[in-house]
Amino acid sequence: MKEDYIETLHQKDTNLRDAIRLEEEALPPMPADLNARMMQRVEEEMAKKAAKRRRSRVLWPMVAAACVAALIAVFLTPPKGTPEDGMSMGKPVAAKVEKPKTDAETPQAEALQKVSTPQEEKVAEQPKAKHPTATTAQPLLAQEAVPEKAATEEEAAVIELVAEQKAPEAPRNETATVILTERDIPITRPENYKYTPEEIALMKKQANEAYLKWVELELEISKYTLEKMAQQ
């Protein structure tokens, strides 16, 4: 009802209507260049918005592709390997070295590897080098010649065994120079921490030889003193 009454006020409030009309007519005129300025601004804003839309349209596939590539890289990258499995970044060479080793995992092959190291080769060659010294003592002490001969025979057998074991190692050493790793150094190998039976046998023989030489020397000294005393 109130609203219906309000609708009739148009006709009733003539003074108010005239006053408002006059007020509206007295309003400042619209600047002539306002529309031109406004259209210019509209063009700028539209261009800005279009560029923004274009930029976002061009960028989003690249961003999406980068995200997918990153995800693929994360999932396809193998996990960092442990030193045991030889898959770590720092040990690709170690894996190569270990492969031939695993092929020949028999106890004999292990023994061959141990003997083939340079340090052990020296040890193996030591009795060979000492052999001439032993033979120089032969004319001095004839009765000792027989056991020494036996000893040298045994020694030769050991050396032969070592030589046999060394033979298949030869080509392996050539490759080892290329693919040498820390694990290839004999002293760092856990299996080299204990002496092999061959090494123990060799050391016993060397000890026997040394004892015999000491006895020979003592005999020579006593012989010499006896001769001197006889002369006096």
Add this chain to the structure above:
Amino acid sequence: MATDIEANLIEGLKEHSPMAQQTMVERYGRHVFNQVVRLLPSVEDAEEVYQDVFLKVFLNINMYNEEKASFKTWVSRIAYNESITWLRHKRREVIYFEDQGGEAERLSETEVEATLGHPDPETVQLIRAALKHLPPEERSLITMFYYEEMSLKDIAYVTDSPSTTIASKLFRTRKKLCKIIQMIQS
């Protein structure tokens, strides 16, 4: 309901056609400028808001729903909101008449009709002087009703208020004007 010309114009605006934009500005520019300059204290401010209004119209043309209001009313709504937002943000200090004691409310309808209804050039001048003491929202409200002859429904759409509230505000504004005239006369 939009006429064919208006429908074509809206279609052109949706396609961001510069010709349609130019036509739109020529057709509704004056109306928007008056609405804005009525609410804002200076022409410079009105020019700034005027540009913002049309920019908003061009960018948000797809949001226009012809079932809710005519295109002109929709543009008026944007202009009104932009002006009110500008006034709130700038917080310009302008002194308006406020009926603190409720004296205007106590005026009878007969008194109001006698002041505003009987044709009198002197009263018209007094009303013009009194209009300057009204807050911008109220001044805009009575202008939309008396000068632009908008319906309560359309005014409600423009100001985003219920029609009953608009009716109450119109009654109160009329009484307030009478009170101001009485104060000027005394």
